[in-house]
Amino acid sequence: MRRKKSTKPRPLPPRDGLGASRARLPGDRAVTAFDFIARVITEQRYRHPDDDAHAVMQRFDAGEVVLRDGTPLRPDDLIEPGTDVFFYRHPAPERPVPFDIETVFEDDYILVVNKPHFLATMPRAAHITESATVRLRRATGNEELTPAHRLDRMTAGLLLLTKRAEHRGAYQELFARREVRKRYVAIARDAPVPTPTVWTHHIDKQPGELVATLQEGLPANAETHVLARAPIDAPSLQAVHGVVEPLACYVLEPVTGRTHQLRVQMCAAGVPIVGDPLYPTAVSGGVEDFRVPMRLAAVVLEFTDPLTGRGRCFGLDACGLWG
Structure with a gap:
């Protein structure tokens, strides 16, 4: 049985968007x-x-x-x-991410936003103030605002945050129990990847390592449903990324949520995501080019609300993400 997370107040309250x-x-x-x-x-x-x-x-x-x-x-x-x-820590100066967070939905319990590429979900390592959590706490004045799940910093799309500490556990447990249907779209080269199909792998990500790896001969701990593949005509996107091959949009539904799961599995299928700085080859460190994001976005969140019992479905226009 999963232990319920405590909502006991910390000795110092959050301040200016940051916890102690x-x-x-x-x-x-x-x-x-x-x-x-x-x-x-x-x-x-x-x-x-x-x-x-x-x-x-x-x-x-x-x-x-x-x-x-x-x-x-x-x-x-x-x-x-x-x-x-x-x-309280004093964060180092950070390079601002030049994209806004768009509100998709808000009620008394939750806030659903469209998180841009390059913005971390939670404060971590070098990305403290340039995180969705800190930005939104500062913008709303709500220091209790907390993500119920996470998106990679390089992944854009739907992020659900709880507005009060007493409601946090119910939504976090919903994600932990895999009771939220999540759908992503990814852009990669157009290749004969069969659809629909299911990818299952054992993915290992060691602390301190940049990349995750697939381990052969071990029980699967990562599952993704590949729902569709559709060729796209995107010459401007090809030009931005220096890609000459035809591109396609892949629709993915992860059942599990391993770190870098979709990125690793797309790469293993021979179709690494356009703009991915780690797979198949890690790009050497340097100043990030905000004009060249990784083309992966979370476009659907669907679940039964644990507080109201109502069905919830939030979606983004996938076709409008890659303009």
């Missing part, structure tokens, strides 16, 4: 709270250049370094190993 960070002291030696937080911030890979010792002390002066029960810490308080400490 949690750090746990490792090792076997107590250190002062100031030394611990200063070390944590110094070791952050993505931090603001002005987040120095003075900025750390300002957090203590404001009572914004606290224990799990909300007790504020003084700079010279000793922290024992295994103790959780909460504080």
Whole structure:
């Protein structure tokens, strides 16, 4: 039985779209709270250049370094190993993603949006403020707004967010139990991929690795229904991506939700998604070209609403996505 996620308030509430960070002291030696937080911030890979010792002390002066029960810490308080400490991080400056988030539907419980390419769903690694969660919290003033599922940063399309903490678990469990029908469209070269068909694979994605891999001889943990393939006439899209081969639109319904599932399976079928920076070959790091997105989008979300019992179906015009 899946354990229900707790909605217990965190020791520090979200602020300016961001939740507080949690750090746990490792090792076997107590250190002062100031030394611990200063070390944590110094070791952050993505931090603001002005987040120095003075900025750390300002957090203590404001009572914004606290224990799990909300007790504020003084700079010279000793922290024992295994103790959780909460504080607000100062994100590094980020390159703005030059696309808007479009509202598709909103009621008292949920917000459904069309997330653009290049925008992360949740704050992570180098993408903190340039995430759908932070942008929407700041735009709406609702610090409880939280995604019920995730889309890859490079994937566009329908994203459902809950508006109140007390409703969050019901919708997140809906996705976790695979009770949401999801449909995607992908653009790739036109090839004789049979449709309809079902792709099943064992996909493995190790922490810290950029790409996922298919593992032979292991039980399938990823399933996708390939519903249709339709040739498209898109000379402008071909020109943007430097593609000369004829293109087609593939309609995909994933049953499972492994990381990079559709991208890996399309590549394995010999039709990698146009604009994919990882499959079949990882593109070396550099400044991303926002004019050249990966052509994958979530276009349908369909489910029975866990709060109202009504059927819900949200959709995007797939034909209008690749103009």
